[in-house]
Structure formats: C-alpha cells, structure tokens
Amino acid sequence: MAIKNREKNPPDDDILIDFGEGSQEIDQKPESKEINENVSSSSSTLRHAWVSLKSLPFILGAQTESRPTLHETSDGLEFVYPCGALGKTATSAVKRATTQKCKEEIKDIACRHKNNQLVPDRLPNYCPRKGSVPGHLLGCFHDYNQSRLLTSYGVKLQGLTIQKCIDLCAQSAHLYAGVHNGRECYCGNKKPSLEHLLTKSYCSVPCDGQSSQTCGGLDATEVFDTGVPSRDSAKLQDPIVNGSAKIAFILTLNGRALRQVTRLLKVIYRPHHVYLIHVDARQDFLFRNLLPLESQYSNIRLVRNRHSSIWGGASLLDVLLESMEQLLKIDSHWQFVFNLSESDFPLRSIESLEALLAANPDRNFLKSHGRQTRQFIHKQGLDRVFHQCESRMWRLGDRNLPAGIRIDGGSDWVGLTRQLVEYATSSANTSDPLLRGLRDLYRYTLLPAESFFHVLVLNSKFCDSYADNNLRMTLWRRSQGCLCQHRNVVDWCGCSPMVFRTADWTHLTSMMAKSTVFFARKFEAALDQSIMNRLEEQLTNISLSFPGLDCYWESAYDVSDSTPKQNPAVLTVATKLAKHALTLQVQNSLNECSGLQPNQIVAITSYFRHDHYQGDLIQFEVEGENVKFETLVKPLDKTSHVANTPRVLSTFLVGSDYDPKELVLRNRLGVLSPTSKPVAVYKWASHVNNTFKNAHLVWFDPNNHVKAVHSVNVTNTSKMNSQQLELRGHLNPGVWMVLFIVDGKKTAVTEFLVVPQVDEPITSTLDVKDKQPFDSWEKYSENEGNLIKSRRERTALMENDISTFLDKTVVEFYSIQDICYIEQLPNCARDKRNHYWQACSMTDWSSLSQDPKSKLVR
Structure with missing residues (x-):
C-alpha cells in the first residue's frame, strides 16, 4: 500500500469537537488531521491512521512580549508583537476579550508559547517496562505495505528522526516503534518475529530529519523498544465483607439546586467520612445556605478560596488540587478521595463502596477514553493552548505535547488514594520535573481534570495502581449531548451526558448488574425526580412515603444574592404578580386589608410536582408590616x-x-x-x-x-x-x-x-x-385583527404609562394559583376568623411546606 499525501491542516480558527468527559465520539465531516485506511495483511485487515507533520503542530522561536505595532498585510491590518505576529487564533482571542487584563494575559501567554516557554519539550517517565531498555534497537526487519509488522498506528512525518518516532509511539503506550523508508513511523505492541530479520544493509535510507541516522529502507523497518508498559489496567479484588475504608468526598457544586445537594449529602453522609464542599464563586445562594453545615457537622467543611468553575475550564483542576491539599490538613486518616457534583447520585450504598476500597487499598480509580490516543489528543484539544479569563476558555493556537510521557485521559470524575494525592499536592515535590511540568502543561489545557491525574499516575511510581474504572456511570446520546452548547464559555465544541429519567430505569439497572459502578450522573430533580426516588428506595430497601416526596423546589432568585445578577424584568413582573395576588386575596376575604401592597421581592422558587413544572413561588414583604406572603404563579399558554x-x-x-x-x-x-x-x-x-x-x-x-x-x-x-x-x-x-x-x-x-x-x-x-x-x-x-388592535392599544398605553401597562398586561400572561402567609398574618386579619388566609407551612406547595427527603438530619 502506498502512503497517501496528507491534506492541509484545518484553518487555525476551525472549531473542532471534543468528547466532554472522555466518552463520546461525534459524527462529523472527515477531519483533515486524521485519515484512516484499511491495510490488509496475511492474517487480518489492519487499521492505520496516517497523518502528516502538519498534524503535529510545532512551535516557532520568537522574541519576548511587549507592546504590539500595527502592520499592513495582504489581508488588512494586524497587530504584530516583537515576538512576531500572534496568529489568527490568538489574535482573535485578543480582539474578543473585553477587559484589558484578559487581553494582556492572552498576549503574554501567546508570545511565551511562541518562544517555547510555556512547557518543557520533554518530561521524565518514572514507569519503565520491566526488562526493557527505551530506545533499544531490535533490528532491521522485512516490512512492506501489504503485511506490516507494527499494525497499531502509522504516520508519515517530514523531519523524521528515530527519537521522534519512539516518542510518538510511547505517547500512545505502544511497546515498539519502527522507522521506514526515511519518513514513515509505525507503532505496535507485538514484537517482530526473528524470521523477518534482515541485515543492517537493508535499512540504509537516511532519516528525513537527521541524515546521519538511518530510518529503515524501501521494504525494511528498523524496530525499537519504546520502554513503556503495556496498556493494562490493575485487576480489582472482590469486596471484603464488612470491610471499611475512610473516604474524603469533594463536592464541586454549581447552580441553585440546594435541595438536590442536601438530598445527596443525606444519602452519602456517614460520621466517619470527610466532606469538603466547593461552591462556584458566582453562586452566593448555594454557599450561604450550605455554610451552616460547618457548625452542625464536624466533618463537613466549605472551601473559602472559591473559583469560577466553568465548563472545560483550567480552574476545575485548581479546585480539585486545592481541595485535596485542604483535605490532607483537615484529616490525617482518610484513605481515598472521590469527587462528586450536584448532579451525582449513588447507585449502591456507601458501605458497599467501602468494602471494595478495603479490598483494593492501593488502586487509583480512573476512566480512560478507550480509543486511539492520537485521536483522543486531537478531539480533546490537548494539542491546543487554552487560557481561562473572563470566565471563558480562550483558544490561542496549536502546540506539541511534551515528549517522553504517555498520554491518557477520559473522565474527570475520579477516585484517588491518599498516597497519590500527597504526591500531587505536596510542596516537597515542587522540584519533581514530571509533576512541575504537568502542572505547567495543564495550566493552559482545556478540560484539564479529564487527563491530568491519568497522565500523572501512568508516568509516575503509581503506574501499577491504575484501575481503568472510575466506578461511575453516565448516559450519553450524541445526537443531543454534542450540540456545542458550551460555546458561550469556551472556544470549542463539547459534549455533556444526558440527565437520567424514569424512562432510563431499565438501562440504568442493567448496567448496574453488569458493571462495578457506585455513582451515576447526571440527575436533575427539576426534570425527573422520580428516578431518584426509586434509586433511594433501592439503596435503603425502604418504601418511601412522606410529605413532599413527589415535589421539588429550586431557587430562582434570593434578595441576599450579589451574584449572579438577576434580570430586572423578572423582579418587575414578580412585583406586579405579588400585587395582583394580594388584590385577589383581599377580594376573597377582608376588605379591611385592601391597603396591603408588596414592598420587596424576597425570593422566587420554581415548584415541580410529579416531574412537571407547576409554576414559580414569589415570596414578598408588604409595606408597613413585618409580614411575608408567598404566591404561586404560572405562565399562561398564549398559543x-x-x-x-x-x-x-x-x-x-x-x-x-x-x-x-x-x-x-x-x-x-x-x-x-x-x-x-x-x-x-x-x-x-x-x-x-x-x-x-x-x-x-x-x-x-x-x-x-x-x-x-x-x-x-x-x-x-x-x-x-x-x-x-x-x-x-x-x-x-x-x-x-x-x-x-x-x-x-x-x-x-x-x-x-x-x-x-x-x-x-x-x-x-x-x-x-x-x-x-x-x-x-x-x-x-x-x-388577527383583535390581536393587532389589542397589541397596538397596549403599546400606546406603555408609551404613556409603563406601570399601568404592566398592571394590565402581566396578568394576561400569568395566572395566580394560590397564596399563603409566612409565620404571621397582617394586622388587618389577625382577629378575624377567615379560611381564605392559609399558613404556608400548612400547604403542600409552598417552599415552606414539609420536605423531609431533602433534610440532612443528625
């Protein structure tokens, strides 16, 4: 088979697809970086991927960063820095960034990258294969297109050297590397048979990148040992009955699903474990409401140095490493650490997890991508430079990954031993070139937590501890989960798993029966709480039956929040609806209370029942009295x-x-x-x-x-x-x-x-x-004459009197479902016996009604 010429690289500003949590390949047009061919041999059809040197981006030397000058080019005006033009991708990022601080950071990193100053060219691998010598020549072997000796991967490289080929194969954990015909590199895991061995004279073609070396011949390949271990996962031992292990849980939380978080805590809480909670820096509501747990439980702590943990952001790795470092200080006895989110829920009891960990005390639980490493690197964006600022991941250009190490990755949901965590976070290891180099590399990496720990384990003294199972389960549907929904926060297209729903119950339970899994994600009570109820019943072996079981409440607004900022229009509508609710209540009860007027919107809470949205609960204060009400409102169908x-x-x-x-x-x-x-x-x-x-x-x-x-x-x-x-x-x-x-x-x-x-x-x-x-x-x-007339009349009213317009129009788009008082009645109704006034705590819909499933009780 003749090697085909490679296509040109995709444009630097072309947006490619990544795999989210290292799971799903996306159907898309053929990429210009990877070409797959079928290669036949005497025994089987072999699949090769061919790429050109252009698919392995290289870094140009340049000068240091300072102020740019404006140059005219054939494409118009562009900024040129003393380190040279930044390239389309970095220049685009500078133009799109809004703050000067972010712009300067991007320019500085882009120039440092161009000067090859971001990460080392090579990192050490502390995990050699026993009995192997990296770079050892096995010999010159007869090899040709129709029957390749090394069948896992093939690449045509301009500037090929022996070391380049060895590094490329070692990166993908291939045991052997072969150079062929001066410009071709092959990787494989089967040692060539001596029956194909030739004399050295058959391998006499000079290497394209170093003429003093030979890189095989026309029908001959020189084969070298890469020295890396094979792709083997550590075997898990069966759980020890009644075995125990102390676990530290890191909860990385975002959003406003407080009750789902407390329900998760309730299910996984045990007095002998440790719980550290990191709440996204932009989520005041969640942090404020979880903070009291510290005074109630000695083994629950909240992180104070909070980060903005955007999807794919470099800050997520900072969150995990800083949290692990804090856990080491909080408690000296935990043996494993697991990270969870607000969207996780256990599939099996914590005791059963302890039993497995007790039987496998030295295992690190990580999930690999399960595909060609080169494909993973490309689709994951590991061969690109990213920088996080302005709560966005900006793509700055292509890069080479450091040579000498094996690259792997997959899911950022992990279970790690204390020993590995100590190695990864200890200040005593800051001089370790592997650890220091990886920290530098992943500072500018998209989705860093999806591969940092994998790479660290596989290239360190912990390589034998790698268990290719993170004990988690996710639900993927590529047609829905891979729609570039994160483009608002990252210069990349990504995938996310689906929310489990009741319709997925059979799939979920069948996977539980076949796999060693203890947690699943994602769950979202606002979409389907019933499946969580079924899981909890299965976990506890108790049929759940208590108030609020089929109800769910989720905060949409709280007056105490400074972030995120609320849309003023929401408060405007909420105030008008509160006013209307009071008007209806007074009409149905006591005219003496006709003077009640809403003063301030205190909170807005979305209310769900039987997995269906029932409306929003608007909690408000009234003028002149220390009295609060809550009203249930629902948008009307205007179709x-x-x-x-x-x-x-x-x-x-x-x-x-x-x-x-x-x-x-x-x-x-x-x-x-x-x-x-x-x-x-x-x-x-x-x-x-x-x-x-x-x-x-x-x-x-x-x-x-x-x-x-x-x-x-x-x-x-x-x-x-x-x-x-x-x-x-x-x-x-x-x-x-x-x-x-x-x-x-x-x-x-x-x-x-x-x-x-x-x-x-x-x-x-x-x-x-x-x-x-x-x-x-x-x-x-x-x-639509009536509609047109009505809309024009309302527009005229709006131009003259916005408040009156809103009074009349808002009630045409929303209905008042119910209203209740919080703690005490207004003065005008306290001495009156009237069934129209109901206490919120006595209803089954108010945010103050009973909800024991979400109460973490000692």
Whole structure:
C-alpha cells in the first residue's frame, strides 16, 4: 500500500469537537488531521491512521512580549508583537476579550508559547517496562505495505528522526516503534518475529530529519523498544465483607439546586467520612445556605478560596488540587478521595463502596477514553493552548505535547488514594520535573481534570495502581449531548451526558448488574425526580412515603444574592404578580386589608410536582408590616391553533435559555426583557407525517412589523425543534406575535411579552421597520385583527404609562394559583376568623411546606 499525501491542516480558527468527559465520539465531516485506511495483511485487515507533520503542530522561536505595532498585510491590518505576529487564533482571542487584563494575559501567554516557554519539550517517565531498555534497537526487519509488522498506528512525518518516532509511539503506550523508508513511523505492541530479520544493509535510507541516522529502507523497518508498559489496567479484588475504608468526598457544586445537594449529602453522609464542599464563586445562594453545615457537622467543611468553575475550564483542576491539599490538613486518616457534583447520585450504598476500597487499598480509580490516543489528543484539544479569563476558555493556537510521557485521559470524575494525592499536592515535590511540568502543561489545557491525574499516575511510581474504572456511570446520546452548547464559555465544541429519567430505569439497572459502578450522573430533580426516588428506595430497601416526596423546589432568585445578577424584568413582573395576588386575596376575604401592597421581592422558587413544572413561588414583604406572603404563579399558554385547519403542532411557545440537550426552556417563568434572546420551541403533532413542503416562523413586533422570517425543519417531525430570534440591537418592549405558517397556510399563533423597565425610557434600535423583503408575510396577520388592535392599544398605553401597562398586561400572561402567609398574618386579619388566609407551612406547595427527603438530619 502506498502512503497517501496528507491534506492541509484545518484553518487555525476551525472549531473542532471534543468528547466532554472522555466518552463520546461525534459524527462529523472527515477531519483533515486524521485519515484512516484499511491495510490488509496475511492474517487480518489492519487499521492505520496516517497523518502528516502538519498534524503535529510545532512551535516557532520568537522574541519576548511587549507592546504590539500595527502592520499592513495582504489581508488588512494586524497587530504584530516583537515576538512576531500572534496568529489568527490568538489574535482573535485578543480582539474578543473585553477587559484589558484578559487581553494582556492572552498576549503574554501567546508570545511565551511562541518562544517555547510555556512547557518543557520533554518530561521524565518514572514507569519503565520491566526488562526493557527505551530506545533499544531490535533490528532491521522485512516490512512492506501489504503485511506490516507494527499494525497499531502509522504516520508519515517530514523531519523524521528515530527519537521522534519512539516518542510518538510511547505517547500512545505502544511497546515498539519502527522507522521506514526515511519518513514513515509505525507503532505496535507485538514484537517482530526473528524470521523477518534482515541485515543492517537493508535499512540504509537516511532519516528525513537527521541524515546521519538511518530510518529503515524501501521494504525494511528498523524496530525499537519504546520502554513503556503495556496498556493494562490493575485487576480489582472482590469486596471484603464488612470491610471499611475512610473516604474524603469533594463536592464541586454549581447552580441553585440546594435541595438536590442536601438530598445527596443525606444519602452519602456517614460520621466517619470527610466532606469538603466547593461552591462556584458566582453562586452566593448555594454557599450561604450550605455554610451552616460547618457548625452542625464536624466533618463537613466549605472551601473559602472559591473559583469560577466553568465548563472545560483550567480552574476545575485548581479546585480539585486545592481541595485535596485542604483535605490532607483537615484529616490525617482518610484513605481515598472521590469527587462528586450536584448532579451525582449513588447507585449502591456507601458501605458497599467501602468494602471494595478495603479490598483494593492501593488502586487509583480512573476512566480512560478507550480509543486511539492520537485521536483522543486531537478531539480533546490537548494539542491546543487554552487560557481561562473572563470566565471563558480562550483558544490561542496549536502546540506539541511534551515528549517522553504517555498520554491518557477520559473522565474527570475520579477516585484517588491518599498516597497519590500527597504526591500531587505536596510542596516537597515542587522540584519533581514530571509533576512541575504537568502542572505547567495543564495550566493552559482545556478540560484539564479529564487527563491530568491519568497522565500523572501512568508516568509516575503509581503506574501499577491504575484501575481503568472510575466506578461511575453516565448516559450519553450524541445526537443531543454534542450540540456545542458550551460555546458561550469556551472556544470549542463539547459534549455533556444526558440527565437520567424514569424512562432510563431499565438501562440504568442493567448496567448496574453488569458493571462495578457506585455513582451515576447526571440527575436533575427539576426534570425527573422520580428516578431518584426509586434509586433511594433501592439503596435503603425502604418504601418511601412522606410529605413532599413527589415535589421539588429550586431557587430562582434570593434578595441576599450579589451574584449572579438577576434580570430586572423578572423582579418587575414578580412585583406586579405579588400585587395582583394580594388584590385577589383581599377580594376573597377582608376588605379591611385592601391597603396591603408588596414592598420587596424576597425570593422566587420554581415548584415541580410529579416531574412537571407547576409554576414559580414569589415570596414578598408588604409595606408597613413585618409580614411575608408567598404566591404561586404560572405562565399562561398564549398559543392558539387556527380553526378549521388540521392541528399540526403539539407544542408551540416562545421563551429563552433553551437547553437543546434536555429540550427544555431553562427560563421557566418566561420573563423576557429587551436584551433577551427569544427562542421559538415547537414540536409536530404525533399524527403528522413529513409531507409538508415548507414551514415558516414569522415574528411580528408590538407595532405589527415583521422583524424576521425563519424557514423551519419539515423533515424531522419526531423531536422538539427550536429557532432563536437574532436581531440587531434590543427588542422593542411590548407584546410580540409569532405565526407558524405551513405550506402557505397559517396554522398557529402565539404571543410573548417583552417587559419594559419601569424607571427607564423606552428605547430600541429596532423601531424602524427592517428593510428586508417581509411585505409578503404581513398579509398573514390580517385575520388577527383583535390581536393587532389589542397589541397596538397596549403599546400606546406603555408609551404613556409603563406601570399601568404592566398592571394590565402581566396578568394576561400569568395566572395566580394560590397564596399563603409566612409565620404571621397582617394586622388587618389577625382577629378575624377567615379560611381564605392559609399558613404556608400548612400547604403542600409552598417552599415552606414539609420536605423531609431533602433534610440532612443528625
């Protein structure tokens, strides 16, 4: 077989795909970095991957960083630094960064990278294969295209040297490296048979990168021992009955799912284990509400030096290493450390985990990617330089990984021994070139925790402790989980596992029966709490039955939070709904209380029952009294289907913060402001076949001007679809309308409210009708005369009196479901016997009602 010439590298700014937690390959167009070929031999068909030197990015020498100068090029003006032009990727990052601090960091790192100053070219490997000598020549062997001796991997390299080939094969844990015909490198794990041995004269072609060396011949390959151990996982011993081990748990938490976190703690808590909690630096609510656990439990601690742990961020490795270092100081007796998130839940009892650990006291539990190492490196982005600032991972360019070490990785959910943690974090090891070099390497790496510990274990004295099982289970669906949903925080496309739902129960239990797994992820009570109830029943062997079992509450806003900042429109709508709820309550009870007015929104909580969203709970104070109320409000369905036409949609609504992985709108209350990005979500009715020729979404602003027309998918009628409205500038406040047109016929219409700010003038860059050819679409609104008249009247009212407009309009989009008082009644109702006033603690829907499943009790 002749070696084919390689294609050119993809453009430097091309966004490639990674595997998230080291699990899933993504179907995509063939990449220009990797070419797979089938190579036949006498016994089997062998698969080779061929890449050119361009697929192994190299670093150019340059000068040091300082202020740039502006140079004119054929492509226009670009900044050039004393270290040379930064390249398209780094230059793009500098331009897109918003703070001067971040820009300077990016420029400095880009120049240091160009000067080859970020990481060492080579790192030591402290784990040689017994009986081997790295670089030892086995001999010159007869080898040709149709029957390769080394069959695992093949690459054509310009500038090939023997050491380059050995390093490349060792990186992927191949036992043997072979150089062929001056420019070809092969890797394999089977030692060549002596029957193929030739005299040295057959291997006389000079190496392309070092003419004083020979790199095989036309039909001959010189084979060398790489010295690395084979890809073997340490065998796990069977659990010891009643065996015990002391575990330290690191909980890395984000979001606002407080009750899910406390439920997780309740299930895994044991007095003899240690629990260290790191809450994302941007999540005040979670940190504030978990902090009291420190005074209640001597073995629970919260990290004070908190990081912003964005998806794929370098800070996640900092979180883990700093937390491990803190755990070593907190407790001197724990033997293993496991990291968990708010989305994890145990599959088996903690006691059964202890029994396994007791039988395997020296094992480090890590999950490998399970594919070609070169493919993993490329898809994981390990061959790229990244830098985290402004809560974003910026891609700065290509890089070489240090030679001499084996690269591996997969999942960032690990179980590590205390001995490894001491080695990884001890200040006494700062002079260790392997550890120091890896820390430098992973400081500028995407998803660093997904491979740092793997590489550290496999290249250190702990290499024999590697168990290729992190004792976890995840649910992957590539068609939904790999949709680049993290592009808002990283210059990369990534994958995330799916949330387990009740429909996945059979799959989950069958995997438990076949695999040694103790935890699974992801779980999200806001989407499906029932599966967590079933798991807890299975764990405890107790049938759960208590108040609030099928209910779930999750905070959406708290007045004490400084981060994240709340959308002012949400508080505006919440205040209007609180006012309306009080008005309805007074009408139903006592006119003496007609003066009650909401003073401040205290909290907003999303409420779910039987895995369905029931509405949001708005907790508020009233003016002049130390009294609080909580009201349950729910968005109204504003969609209508055109009469006398077949109903083709089962779902049609507009919201924001659409999650394409879980197919839900995360902005459950649905409040939109002028800066929001509206998304139309629709699903075809089950009886609909794909015989339609075309379908369109037509967006009308409050002035009845068509602002956008989108052609929508008519081929896939089986799943939820979405379409985001992208416009220049802010949205006009007021009531918008969206029509769904199928084959030229209007089939459905929905409305959504863009909330104006009460104390700010109404401004918009979209007031002038777009100059796009939308005239032909305006005819579809002609039959919506009542809607158009109503929307225009409301727009006129809004321009004159925003507060009155909101009073009248908000109640058209939301309904008041219920209301209760917290602790005490207002003065006007205290001496009256009236069943209309109910205490929140006595309801089954209030955030103050009973919820024992989420209470961590001593």
